[in-house]
Structure formats: structure tokens, C-alpha cells
Amino acid sequence: MLVLFDIDGTLLRTEGAGVRAMVATFRELHGDLGFSLEGVQMAGGLDRLIWRDVCARHGLDASNAAHARFREAYGVRLQTDLTHAQTRAMPGAAALVHAAHASGAGVGLLTGNYEHTAHIKVDRAGIAPRYFPFGAFGDEGATRRDLPPLAMDRARAHYGREFTPSQTIVIGDTVLDIDCAKANGCVALGVATGATSTEVLMDSGADLAVETLADTQSILAWMQRVTARA
Ligand SMILES: [Mg+2]
Numbered sequence: 001m002l003v004l005f006d007i008d009g010t011l012l013r014t015e016g017a018g019v020r021a022m023v024a025t026f027r028e029l030h031g032d033l034g035f036s037l038e039g040v041q042m043a044g045g046l047d048r049l050i051w052r053d054v055c056a057r058h059g060l061d062a063s064n065a066a067h068a069r070f071r072e073a074y075g076v077r078l079q080t081d082l083t084h085a086q087t088r089a090m091p092g093a094a095a096l097v098h099a100a101h102a103s104g105a106g107v108g109l110l111t112g113n114y115e116h117t118a119h120i121k122v123d124r125a126g127i128a129p130r131y132f133p134f135g136a137f138g139d140e141g142a143t144r145r146d147l148p149p150l151a152m153d154r155a156r157a158h159y160g161r162e163f164t165p166s167q168t169i170v171i172g173d174t175v176l177d178i179d180c181a182k183a184n185g186c187v188a189l190g191v192a193t194g195a196t197s198t199e200v201l202m203d204s205g206a207d208l209a210v211e212t213l214a215d216t217q218s219i220l221a222w223m224q225r226v227t228a229r230a
Contacts, residue, residue, distance in 0.1 A: 001227035002163040003100045004110035009173035009194025011093045012125035017086040025074040044176030046112040047138035075116040087124035090193045092214035109135030144180040175204040
């Protein structure tokens with residue numbers, strides 16, 4: 001099986017430090033235009049879309065070159081601003097990553113974060129980025145639905161074997177994680193450590209929703225069962 005982890009609200013929380021670093025980056029590049037991410041779709045969103053929303057609000061240059069400058073500056077800022085103390089690993093997240101590896105599963109990221117900042121966040125939460133040898137990231141699709149096929153292609157390239165959608169599990173904390181899994185025929189595991197309840201995650205089509213990832217062995221057993229059926 002292939003297990004794809006979302007980051008924010010699923011593996012970890014940065015208690016607002018990620019958002020603050022983004023706002024500070026806009027200020028650094030454009031001056032103080034009263035930037036805020038209030039009202040912007042953050043949870044389950046893609047960093048490039050968040051950037052584009054803010055640019056539209058303030059009438060900023062939204063070219064590819066401007067985006068590349070933002071992504072670079074945000075990466076530099078997060079690298080220095082985000083501390084281990086601000087980054088809280090979610091209960092059981094690291095243990096589940098390790099257990100999935102130990103079981104022989106493919107393990108990667110499926111996240112709205114940029115690749116560089118994804119790895120910074122994971123590192124600050126105390127999970128070595130090498131546990132995620134590939135992923136699909138927040139500047140690689142028009143919507144989150146574009147990301148699972150990319151992650152599956154990269155898994156095939158990395159492990160040298162094929163993973164079908166029904167052997168692929170997307171783990172995330174928002175209805176957009178569930179949606180991107182189901183839209184691609186993948187298995188969706190919702191976790192309520194973000195802002196969305198297990199009920200809402202189940203109603204949005206999750207195959208299973210759990211309060212936390214703490215029960216490593218039963219979650220791993222469920223993932224093995226549901227993908228073996230495939
Ligand atoms: Mg999330």
C-alpha cells in the first residue's frame with residue numbers, strides 16, 4: 001500500500017507560526033499593505049492559491065516570477081522563524097509514519113505546502129524529512145484533486161512498483177483531503193486533529209475517521225485490510 005500524509009492539522013500544528021511567516025513575507029516583499037490571511041481558504045488549501053488570493057486582494061503582481069520570489073522568501077523566513085517549540089506533532093503521527101515504513105508500505109506527503117516548507121515543518125515537528133522521500137505539493141496543481149495522481153507517479157518512480165488508487169490511502173484533517181482522495185478513487189482516512197470533526201469527515205465521504213492517529217496498531221491494521229481488499 002501507499003500512505004500519503006497531509007501536514008497541517010494531520011502530522012503537526014504550527015500554532016499560527018506558518019501563517020505569521022507568510023504574512024511577514026508579503027510585508028517583506030511589498031511593504032506594509034495591511035496583509036492578513038483572514039477569510040482566505042487555509043485549511044486544506046494550496047499555498048500557491050493562498051498566495052494568489054492575497055495578490056488579488058491587494059492588486060499585486062501575480063506572475064510566475066512573482067510567485068517564485070514569494071516562495072523563495074517564505075522558505076527562507078520559515079527556516080529561521082519556525083521553531084521546534086512552536087511546532088506540535090499530532091498524537092501518534094510520527095509513530096504511524098514509522099509503523100507504515102516498517103510494514104513495507106510506501107510513504108509520502110500530499111500537502112498544500114510547498115516542498116521546501118513542507119520539509120521544514122516536518123523537521124521542526126521532530127519527524128525526519130527522509131521518511132517522506134517524495135510527495136505532491138501546493139504549487140503543483142490547480143486544486144488539491146490534482147495532487148494524488150502526481151504522488152502516485154512519484155511513488156512508482158521511487159519504489160519501482162505500481163500503486164493503484166485503491167491501494168493508496170490519503171490521510172488528512174479536512175473535507176478537501178477526503179475529496180481529493182475520493183475524486184481519484186483512493187482510500188480516505190480522516191483525522192479530527194485539525195478543525196473538522198470525525199462526523200463531518202465521515203459525511204464528506206471518508207472511509208474511516210478517527211479522533212487522533214494515536215492508535216497506531218489498529219489504524220495500520222485497518223489500512224492493510226482496506227487496501228488488501230483492492
Ligand atoms: Mg491539513
